[in-house]
Amino acid sequence: MSERVPGVAAALRRxxxxxxxxxxxxxxDLTIYTGDFTAVIGPNGGGxxxxxxxxxxxxxxxxxxxxxxxxxxxxxAHRVGYVPQDVHINRFFPLTVLELTLMGRLGPGHLLRxxxxxxxxxxxxxxxxxxMLAYRKARLDELSGGQRQRVFIxxxxxxxxxxxxxxxxxxxxxxxxxxxxxxxxxxxxxHMTILVVTHDLLVLSTYVKSVVCVNRSLVHHPSPExxxxxxxxxxxxxxxxxxxxxxxxxxxPLHGDKDRG
Amino acid sequence: xxxxxQLAFVQNAFxxxxxxxxxCGVVGTYVVANRMAYLAGGVAHAAYGGVGLAFFMKIPPxxxxxxxxxxxxxxxxxxxxxxxxxxxxxxxxLWAFGMALGVLLVDLTPGYGADLMSYLFGSILTVSRTSxxxxxxLTVLVLLFTALFHKELxxxxxxxxxxxxxxxxxxxxxxxxxxxxALTVVVLVQVVGLILVIALLTIAPYIAEKTSRSxxxxxxxxxxxxxxxxxxxxxxxxxxxVTSGAAVICVAAAGYLVSVSLSALKxxxxxxxxxx
Numbered sequence: 001m002s003e004r005v006p007g008v009a010a011a012l013r014r015x016x017x018x019x020x021x022x023x024x025x026x027x028x029d030l031t032i033y034t035g036d037f038t039a040v041i042g043p044n045g046g047g048x049x050x051x052x053x054x055x056x057x058x059x060x061x062x063x064x065x066x067x068x069x070x071x072x073x074x075x076x077a078h079r080v081g082y083v084p085q086d087v088h089i090n091r092f093f094p095l096t097v098l099e100l101t102l103m104g105r106l107g108p109g110h111l112l113r114x115x116x117x118x119x120x121x122x123x124x125x126x127x128x129x130x131x132m133l134a135y136r137k138a139r140l141d142e143l144s145g146g147q148r149q150r151v152f153i154x155x156x157x158x159x160x161x162x163x164x165x166x167x168x169x170x171x172x173x174x175x176x177x178x179x180x181x182x183x184x185x186x187x188x189x190x191h192m193t194i195l196v197v198t199h200d201l202l203v204l205s206t207y208v209k210s211v212v213c214v215n216r217s218l219v220h221h222p223s224p225e226x227x228x229x230x231x232x233x234x235x236x237x238x239x240x241x242x243x244x245x246x247x248x249x250x251x252x253p254l255h256g257d258k259d260r261g
Numbered sequence: 262x263x264x265x266x267q268l269a270f271v272q273n274a275f276x277x278x279x280x281x282x283x284x285c286g287v288v289g290t291y292v293v294a295n296r297m298a299y300l301a302g303g304v305a306h307a308a309y310g311g312v313g314l315a316f317f318m319k320i321p322p323x324x325x326x327x328x329x330x331x332x333x334x335x336x337x338x339x340x341x342x343x344x345x346x347x348x349x350x351x352x353x354x355l356w357a358f359g360m361a362l363g364v365l366l367v368d369l370t371p372g373y374g375a376d377l378m379s380y381l382f383g384s385i386l387t388v389s390r391t392s393x394x395x396x397x398x399l400t401v402l403v404l405l406f407t408a409l410f411h412k413e414l415x416x417x418x419x420x421x422x423x424x425x426x427x428x429x430x431x432x433x434x435x436x437x438x439x440x441x442x443a444l445t446v447v448v449l450v451q452v453v454g455l456i457l458v459i460a461l462l463t464i465a466p467y468i469a470e471k472t473s474r475s476x477x478x479x480x481x482x483x484x485x486x487x488x489x490x491x492x493x494x495x496x497x498x499x500x501x502x503v504t505s506g507a508a509v510i511c512v513a514a515a516g517y518l519v520s521v522s523l524s525a526l527k528x529x530x531x532x533x534x535x536x537x
Contacts, residue, residue, distance in 0.1 A: 053422075056426050057426075058422055058425060058426070077425075077426045077428070078426065078427055078428045080426065082422070082423055082426040084420060084422045084423055089419070089420055090294065090295075090296060090419070092470060092471070093294055093418070093419050093470075094294065094469075094470055094473035094474055094475055094476060094478060094479045095415070095419060095474070095475065095476075096474050096475065099415070099474075099475060100419070102412075103412075103415070103416045103419070103420070103423065103424075103427070104427070106412060106413065106416050106424070106427045106429060107427050107428050107429070108428045108429065108430070114412075115412070137474075139474055155423070159427070
């Protein structure tokens, strides 16, 4: 029996990025294997969203190289389903759920033609998968935060992607909605690589397979346990975790290299 | 009112207000949906620099405005594309600088100066056949462009990052959109004045946005509203012998107030809830 070696979905090699002269990521390495379910955590401004945008080619690194499916992200980003942060999006935009989902079918080869029956079928299938098909004629501001996020995921799925990159999909979603959202993602992970930016430690142990901590530097933990390193990186004060109380997580003691970083 | 409609200049004025209604309904839908009202205001005001420039260099005003506006619109577009949420400052600078430059250049030109008031409020009652033709041509162009690219324009307007990941030519589409706004401003400013252009670009589309389920629906509603505002305003200005542009703006502002109060009332009565 040969061991199955997973391919590499995305990689950063010695990547540095700065906004003006303010460094956000410094000399960072990362390999995301096909089939992984990775959580990216870290403090606000620590570089989580920047990391995601670098991987998608939305930002170009100052130095270093980024590859997505073995090529430049500009060439392969369309193979990723992207779920951007909700906060910057105009909530009152006149758009129905179905029209929004159809945007996942757009691409350079589709200019100047109408959506085909196949496009509509794919969009409806994606909505159905996220249990939002009944809302296809609703306006976006008629949905709850969790429902809106599920539509954004459906839009990403409509392109039939090989991976799903999500930027804080649980922001502004109540805790029942969050659980629901993450169990959907866990199901999707059966046949696609998932990378999710979050500052929610509760998701880690229950749903994800590996954890990336970003705070200018980057540490990739191959298993989902919550470590003191993560707490240090993720939160200024570990007490914040206590807020999540009786949820099923494990907090492990420091590992040997206390003074890392 | 009946005998007025026989007069050529009144007919021209109504034709102009109808064309402006269509043009601003379509372009204004993108302005409002993209939250670019401030950028549109900046482009419109900076255009006065072009008036001054044309005056100073003794070239046709259209050429001066077109050149100056295109350059400032592209600059504003590039800045807001790079930092969409922090572009206000740069837009303010161009806004103020364009107007100031216009005033200075008019001051420096000997002879009778261009009237700033007529630039601000326009004179729709004296619109020429040439201006009408220019408006009609631009309207056709804008309708054609939006019909061809409506899916892509909607995607870029709604979520530029997602559109980029999908491989759409976001920068080109966005700059074309801003170019379209700039052209609309250039052509309309000379007919209906700068303040009315901003009013027609923003007020009706804003009212329309609340009840529409697609950009096309929003455009249609905005065109209908702009037509009502334009005709009622023009009628009032003829009947009361007051400035036409200002009359149209006041009617539009009244419409805006009614719409805001109606939706507040609706919310209070609990109709605002979502439905499937």
